[in-house]
Amino acid sequence: MQALSKFCCQNKKCPDFGKRGVNNLTVCGWYGKNSHIRLLYCRTCKRRFSERKGTPLFGLRLPEEKMVSLLEHISEGCGVRKTSRLVQVHRDTVTRYALAAGEHAKTLHDELVAFSPQNH
Ligand SMILES: [Zn+2]
Numbered sequence: 031m032q033a034l035s036k037f038c039c040q041n042k043k044c045p046d047f048g049k050r051g052v053n054n055l056t057v058c059g060w061y062g063k064n065s066h067i068r069l070l071y072c073r074t075c076k077r078r079f080s081e082r083k084g085t086p087l088f089g090l091r092l093p094e095e096k097m098v099s100l101l102e103h104i105s106e107g108c109g110v111r112k113t114s115r116l117v118q119v120h121r122d123t124v125t126r127y128a129l130a131a132g133e134h135a136k137t138l139h140d141e142l143v144a145f146s147p148q149n150h
Pocket of ligand 1: 037039040041044045047072073074075076103
């Protein structure tokens with residue numbers, strides 16, 4: 031779980047837009063299949079947004095461990111077909127993630143691993 035100070039308001043009109051660690055954010059809910067994605071609330075502008083917003087993975091729905099595995103394969107240079115077979119996700123999904131993550135696949139993977147629970 032990533033500390034709230036790592037996030038910032040995503041509302042461009044908010045005075046606190048893009049500022050991290052100013053204590054304007056609180057968690058107002060959870061969503062996703064396992065309710066593992068936090069919904070953040072900005073006290074300054076009273077807007078809500080997903081903690082995934084502003085990251086290339088926003089809107090993409092895969093369990094965290096599949097996402098990690100997928101990004102792992104991509105960043106190791108596995109092709110789309112190979113990754114699709116090994117991670118057991120559809121080729122189109124692999125392509126979408128590969129495009130979304132791009133050169134950041136490695137970074138994203140490391141971040142996901144760093145903030146994922148260690149018990150799987
Ligand atoms: Zn705000």
